[in-house]
Amino acid sequence: MKASLLSRYAPYLFLFPSLLLLVAFVYAPALENMVYSLFSWSSVRTEQRFVGLDNYRELFANPVFWRALVNNVLYAVISIMFQVIVALVIAAVLVGGIIGPRQRTLFRTAFFLPSILPVTVVGLLWQLIYQPTIGLIDQVLYSTGLQGLSHVWLGEEATVMISVIMVSQWQWTGYMIVLFMVSIQAIPDDLYEALKMEGANRIQQFFHITVPGVRESTLILAIITIFGAFKVFDIVWVMTAGGPNNASEVLGTHMYRSAFRNDVSGYAAAVATVIFLITLAIGAVQIRLQRQD
Amino acid sequence: MARRIGQTETGGERAVRMGTVALFWVFVILSVYPMVWLVLSSFKTSSEMFGSAWALPKAWRWQNYGAAWDYGVSQYLISSVIVTVVSTALIVVLAAAAAYALVALKLRGKTLLYLAILGGSILPPEVALLPLFRTVSALGIYNTYWALIIPYVAFGLPFTTFLIRAYMVKIPLELAEAAKMDGAGPFWTFWNVYLPLSRPILASAALISAMRVWNEFIFALTFVESESVKTVTIGMMSFANALRGDWAVLMAGLVISVLPILAVFLVLQRQFIGGLTQGAVK
Amino acid sequence: MSELHLRSATKRFGALTVIDQLDLDVGDKEFVVLVGPSGCGKSTLLRMIAGLEDFSGGELTIDGERMNEVPAARRGLAMVFQSYALYPHMTVAQNMSVGLRIAGEDKAVIAAKVAEAARTLQLEALLDRKPKALSGGQRQRVAIGRAIVRNPRIFLFDEPLSNLDAALRLQMRLELARLHDALDATMIYVTHDQVEAMTLADRIVVMNGGRIEQSGTPEELYERPANLFVAGFIGSPKMNLIEGQSDGNSVTSILGTIRVAARRGPVTLGVRPEHIRKGEEGGGMTLTGRVSAVERLGANSFAYLSLADGSSLTVELAGMTDIRPGADLPLSIPRDKMLVFDASGARVSTGL
Numbered sequence: 018m019k020a021s022l023l024s025r026y027a028p029y030l031f032l033f034p035s036l037l038l039l040v041a042f043v044y045a046p047a048l049e050n051m052v053y054s055l056f057s058w059s060s061v062r063t064e065q066r067f068v069g070l071d072n073y074r075e076l077f078a079n080p081v082f083w084r085a086l087v088n089n090v091l092y093a094v095i096s097i098m099f100q101v102i103v104a105l106v107i108a109a110v111l112v113g114g115i116i117g118p119r120q121r122t123l124f125r126t127a128f129f130l131p132s133i134l135p136v137t138v139v140g141l142l143w144q145l146i147y148q149p150t151i152g153l154i155d156q157v158l159y160s161t162g163l164q165g166l167s168h169v170w171l172g173e174e175a176t177v178m179i180s181v182i183m184v185s186q187w188q189w190t191g192y193m194i195v196l197f198m199v200s201i202q203a204i205p206d207d208l209y210e211a212l213k214m215e216g217a218n219r220i221q222q223f224f225h226i227t228v229p230g231v232r233e234s235t236l237i238l239a240i241i242t243i244f245g246a247f248k249v250f251d252i253v254w255v256m257t258a259g260g261p262n263n264a265s266e267v268l269g270t271h272m273y274r275s276a277f278r279n280d281v282s283g284y285a286a287a288v289a290t291v292i293f294l295i296t297l298a299i300g301a302v303q304i305r306l307q308r309q310d
Numbered sequence: 311m312a313r314r315i316g317q318t319e320t321g322g323e324r325a326v327r328m329g330t331v332a333l334f335w336v337f338v339i340l341s342v343y344p345m346v347w348l349v350l351s352s353f354k355t356s357s358e359m360f361g362s363a364w365a366l367p368k369a370w371r372w373q374n375y376g377a378a379w380d381y382g383v384s385q386y387l388i389s390s391v392i393v394t395v396v397s398t399a400l401i402v403v404l405a406a407a408a409a410y411a412l413v414a415l416k417l418r419g420k421t422l423l424y425l426a427i428l429g430g431s432i433l434p435p436e437v438a439l440l441p442l443f444r445t446v447s448a449l450g451i452y453n454t455y456w457a458l459i460i461p462y463v464a465f466g467l468p469f470t471t472f473l474i475r476a477y478m479v480k481i482p483l484e485l486a487e488a489a490k491m492d493g494a495g496p497f498w499t500f501w502n503v504y505l506p507l508s509r510p511i512l513a514s515a516a517l518i519s520a521m522r523v524w525n526e527f528i529f530a531l532t533f534v535e536s537e538s539v540k541t542v543t544i545g546m547m548s549f550a551n552a553l554r555g556d557w558a559v560l561m562a563g564l565v566i567s568v569l570p571i572l573a574v575f576l577v578l579q580r581q582f583i584g585g586l587t588q589g590a591v592k
Numbered sequence: 593m594s595e596l597h598l599r600s601a602t603k604r605f606g607a608l609t610v611i612d613q614l615d616l617d618v619g620d621k622e623f624v625v626l627v628g629p630s631g632c633g634k635s636t637l638l639r640m641i642a643g644l645e646d647f648s649g650g651e652l653t654i655d656g657e658r659m660n661e662v663p664a665a666r667r668g669l670a671m672v673f674q675s676y677a678l679y680p681h682m683t684v685a686q687n688m689s690v691g692l693r694i695a696g697e698d699k700a701v702i703a704a705k706v707a708e709a710a711r712t713l714q715l716e717a718l719l720d721r722k723p724k725a726l727s728g729g730q731r732q733r734v735a736i737g738r739a740i741v742r743n744p745r746i747f748l749f750d751e752p753l754s755n756l757d758a759a760l761r762l763q764m765r766l767e768l769a770r771l772h773d774a775l776d777a778t779m780i781y782v783t784h785d786q787v788e789a790m791t792l793a794d795r796i797v798v799m800n801g802g803r804i805e806q807s808g809t810p811e812e813l814y815e816r817p818a819n820l821f822v823a824g825f826i827g828s829p830k831m832n833l834i835e836g837q838s839d840g841n842s843v844t845s846i847l848g849t850i851r852v853a854a855r856r857g858p859v860t861l862g863v864r865p866e867h868i869r870k871g872e873e874g875g876g877m878t879l880t881g882r883v884s885a886v887e888r889l890g891a892n893s894f895a896y897l898s899l900a901d902g903s904s905l906t907v908e909l910a911g912m913t914d915i916r917p918g919a920d921l922p923l924s925i926p927r928d929k930m931l932v933f934d935a936s937g938a939r940v941s942t943g944l
Contacts, residue, residue: 039426044430044433050440110330116330120334137567273436273528296434
């Protein structure tokens with residue numbers, strides 16, 4: 018009977034390690050975090066005081082939080098423009114036959130390459146590129162006589178956020194192009210040929226076949242992009258750590274600084290909970306879309 | 311819709327094509343030149359690097375690389391390799407086992423269990439960071455490789471299970487049934503049928519997991535502090551702080567830290583992109 | 593000795609009953625074919641016998657021993673799957689020896705058994721190949737070889753020929769029949785193809801909606817179908833079915849009147865296309881139909897007729913007939929070839 022007992026529970030044995038790790042290191046911490054957000058505590062003071070929603074009140078009254086949230090929204094909007102809309106158009110052109118297959122492979126690899134770089138490398142590299150006067154951008158501006166456009170890109174409140182966001186676009190647009198290319202290539206050729214027989218030009222083909230054909234993947238990729246925009250942390254932390262003067266603060270850096278620099282853990286947990294609720298809403302939509310497939 | 315052979319091209323079409331190709335070369339330069347600049351600069355002196363951005367180095371300063379290596383990059387690389395190899399192996403084995411059970415075995419509440427695993431993919435690491443920091447400290451693994459490996463595995467499982475499951479679903483269930491008729495237990499079938507037949511996706515999954523672990527940032531920033539345990543991503547931050555001013559050596563260090571993944575990517579590009587697209591676009 | 597008995601076998605998937613209180617007895621060395629339309633439960637029944645599906649109710653015994661709780665591998669059965677279920681990454685020899693290797697059999701014994709099965713199936717030259725390098729028929733033989741090697745009490749076949757093209761199917765059918773003789777084994781075979789059932793079976797079990805409609809030799813099912821469902825299912829082209837009325841002693845239809853003691857009310861008359869004769873000789877019931885289409889197959893032809901009341905009739909004619917659509921064709925039907933089914937679908941005895 019021992020053997021049959023084993024075989025009865027074997028299926029669960031295969032799942033057990035994964036579920037255990039997920040519960041202990043993903044789900045439980047996420048829930049704990051919500052509990053933490055109701056307490057006032059820090060790592061130096063061992064005692065924890067229940068404060069109800071005080072941390073959230075403090076949060077909503079804090080202009081830095083709102084600044085961060087607006088920056089995340091800006092991040093999402095610009096990311097959608099580049100990583101979804103521009104990427105889709107570029108992918109359609111690459112697949113569309115204007116460009117030969119060998120050049121296409123070359124372009125694809127070139128566009129994809131930035132996405133494999135570690136974020137630290139990207140951040141540090143672009144810090145140097147953005148250096149005033151001596152950085153690559155200013156050198157280009159000076160040598161083309163456009164020095165009037167020069168800025169202290171990462172040092173001015175007006176330019177810092179957009180400068181960081183554009184680095185993300187540089188890194189990830191090519192990646193999304195590749196995903197869109199695969200999705201477009203899955204559209205049957207004869208759909209295009211049927212429309213061509215009716216005299217449609219490339220732009221009409223794009224709107225009548227390509228766009229509806231990749232509708233579902235576009236939706237999912239758009240959601241992944243928004244998701245990424247609201248949990249962004251690393252590139253901002255490397256390049257500006259949220260500065261200057263909180264001008265490039267996002268929710269992730271605001272949370273991290275509160276937890277590990279300012280040592281207001283309860284407040285940090287409240288920020289994390291807000292991130293959690295935002296991504297939960299996005300994730301619910303994503304799972305629904307993926308299950309429809 | 312590839313261009314049909316023998317289709318002739320009008321003058322207008324030709325202009326459109328040339329224009330498009332030219333535009334794409336501009337995109338390529340935008341995409342690639344920062345990396346080229348990185349590599350070129352890593353061979354220059356710091357003053358040369360900022361003085362003439364577009365020029366080749368006057369003399370190729372290999373000593374920048376020696377300096378960067380001696381400055382600690384080698385230690386970061388060792389840590390990254392250890393953490394990446396162990397995490398990737400665990401992620402792939404555990405995800406494959408879970409995917410197999412979800413696909414080929416009789417389970418109660420299969421959909422629920424699958425969602426329990428998949429649900430992990432919507433939780434950003436930031437949300438669990440503070441409690442995880444305490445858990446890691448409580449377990450006594452703070453500032454060790456395990457402080458990175460265990461969270462990496464936990465957070466890597468949902469996507470990898472999703473990826474492998476999508477592949478295993480296409481293996482005919484009759485193979486598992488035939489094995490059952492032949493007296494095979496679930497472990498035999500997993501090891502002798504499902505794993506060998508899933509080899510292509512296991513390769514892709516391993517590649518993607520390795521890339522993610524190698525590049526991971528926030529856990530590596532939070533759960534370790536000694537230079538001897540830091541992975542490359544975080545190590546390069548300390549490295550940059552220590553080197554403020556000696557830009558060219560920093561650039562050399564950055565190049566070194568990229569070389570392993572770049573090499574892996576260039577060799578296994580097909581599997582990598584194949585795996586990514588199977589996961590994201592379906 | 594291998595006998596198999598099912599008593600009140602029942603399978604439910606949620607609220608859906610797929611197998612309903614089914615009894616079946618399979619004798620030693622018998623070749624039993626389960627046949628029926630898709631969704632009739634025949635494959636589920638086979639999988640229950642195999643141990644791949646649990647019983648919701650009832651009992652399975654093999655050689656007198658209750659099998660419900662016995663794991664698939666220990667029931668002494670071997671199964672040939674529809675897709676053959678060959679492991680793509682293993683060679684033919686490895687595929688055939690999986691069961692023996694799992695059982696921890698001696699290497700020499702395994703080699704001997706594989707060699708013997710390979711000889712029986714003419715697979716000797718292919719033992720080191722992978723399934724990808726084999727033709728459909730060869731894969732089929734490997735799947736059978738894998739079953740033979742295990743020396744089972746009973747062979748189970750789940751639509752084994754449905755993935756083959758027509759010519760190969762015929763060849764494999766003959767080979768299976770030969771194999772049954774050579775191995776002298778009990779076989780249970782599932783198919784939706786009534787031609788396979790007719791040609792292979794010692795006994796055919798016609799299933800519909802999770803129940804057995806009729807069980808008997810091919811001749812019995814063909815000549816004396818128990819009900820309308822079996823009558824319509826066995827035979828190609830289908831038996832002609834014509835509406836009629838019974839007054840208790842005789843049945844009247846467009847074909848005329850015959851004396852049959854059937855319950856008063858609507859009935860259905862059945863006659864096979866090959867039993868209808870051209871012309872008015874033969875002394876049966878006579879009628880005329882208008883030819884609407886003709887299929888000439890060479891050795892015989894089929895004419896599709898419409899009758900005066902709009903009902904249709906299929907007639908088999910010898911050779912390449914020269915009858916054209918539009919022609920009026922006089923026919924006769926021998927009274928003793930007429931089958932009568934009452935309103936419930938059951939066949940009424942006509943004294944055959």
